[in-house]
Amino acid sequence: MIGKTVFMENNNLDSSLGLSQLSRSVAGQVVMITGAASGIGRATAYLFADQGARVGVTDLEQKNVDAVVAAITKAGGQAQGWVLDVTERETIGQVVDKVAAWGGGEEPRLDILVNNAGVSLPTALDDPDYEERWDTSVAVMLTAQMLTTRAALPYLRGSTAGRVVNISSTEGVGGSAGASAYTAAKHGVVGLTRSLAVELGPEGITVNAVGPGPIETGMTEAIPEDMKTKFARRRVPLRRYGTPEEVAHGVLHLALPASSYITGHLLMVDGGMTIKNN
Numbered sequence: 001m002i003g004k005t006v007f008m009e010n011n012n013l014d015s016s017l018g019l020s021q022l023s024r025s026v027a028g029q030v031v032m033i034t035g036a037a038s039g040i041g042r043a044t045a046y047l048f049a050d051q052g053a054r055v056g057v058t059d060l061e062q063k064n065v066d067a068v069v070a071a072i073t074k075a076g077g078q079a080q081g082w083v084l085d086v087t088e089r090e091t092i093g094q095v096v097d098k099v100a101a102w103g104g105g106e107e108p109r110l111d112i113l114v115n116n117a118g119v120s121l122p123t124a125l126d127d128p129d130y131e132e133r134w135d136t137s138v139a140v141m142l143t144a145q146m147l148t149t150r151a152a153l154p155y156l157r158g159s160t161a162g163r164v165v166n167i168s169s170t171e172g173v174g175g176s177a178g179a180s181a182y183t184a185a186k187h188g189v190v191g192l193t194r195s196l197a198v199e200l201g202p203e204g205i206t207v208n209a210v211g212p213g214p215i216e217t218g219m220t221e222a223i224p225e226d227m228k229t230k231f232a233r234r235r236v237p238l239r240r241y242g243t244p245e246e247v248a249h250g251v252l253h254l255a256l257p258a259s260s261y262i263t264g265h266l267l268m269v270d271g272g273m274t275i276k277n278n
């Protein structure tokens with residue numbers, strides 16, 4: 001069930017006490033999420049809808065987008081879906097415009113962009129298809145984040161709380177054998193995030209990244225359970241894979257109006273994996 005009512009009551013309580021100024025509510029705000037039909041993107045769409053945002057759901061296939069929109073609508077939330085392959089430059093601008101037109105009513109509006117779409121294409125440097133996998137990894141997970149942010153910029157400038165949240169990874173701060181294309185893209189996300197935070201800061205737009213650790217999603221579903229368990233016990237202080245919703249809460253935090261002084265940050269949601277030394 002959509003938790004909007006309870007949330008807004010809490011908000012009213014806050015303001016009636018008058019102890020704080022900044023809003024922890026995204027109710028009424030317009031958010032666009034890429035790769036929103038599965039895993040972290042879908043959990044983010046559900047969470048933002050649950051908090052009263054108007055959610056632009058985008059992904060590769062109509063039926064998958066429709067399923068997310070239907071689930072949100074059924075629960076009483078507000079969402080609309082569009083097919084978007086984030087490697088298609090021309091389509092990106094069109095879909096961003098459509099989300100803003102839908103979200104804003106009379107005036108187009110887009111407050112929050114979540115750059116989430118991703119693919120895992122493991123490949124060793126001397127594999128014959130390395131360069132192809134490199135190109136796809138960089139196109140989907142890095143170039144696309146730049147393109148969608150460029151397309152969204154005019155709308156973010158019109159928002160009172162413009163926010164960009166880019167999904168990176170633990171591979172954004174370290175590396176793994178056979179993952180150099182993915183790792184390069186995810187490190188690139190951190191660089192893009194930091195530079196844009198500096199560039200857009202004077203306009204009050206924040207740009208942050210989230211670095212998920214091992215999360216139970218479509219991307220990791222083919223990994224055998226015993227391997228996941230072993231990995232988590234050895235590498236993750238919290239000793240388990242995370243859930244997509246746990247990552248979504250990190251995204252929401254960075255997207256709140258109240259997070260107005262947090263920019264250029266990489267928020268790890270990794271169960272402590274990247275700070276573990278032994």
Ligand code: NAD
Binds near residue numbers: 036037118169211
């Ligand atoms: P997922 O496979 O469940 O979801 C990824 C979504 O991206 C899918 O719905 C897919 O259709 C979409 N997508 C792929 N290519 C696309 C394209 N060209 N255009 C538009 N959409 C496209 O995986 P997930 O784990 O939810 O991945 C979400 C993000 O989280 C990715 O950026 C991924 O790299 C990152 N991440 C995941 C993990 C993990 O362990 N699952 C860890 C770190 C980072």
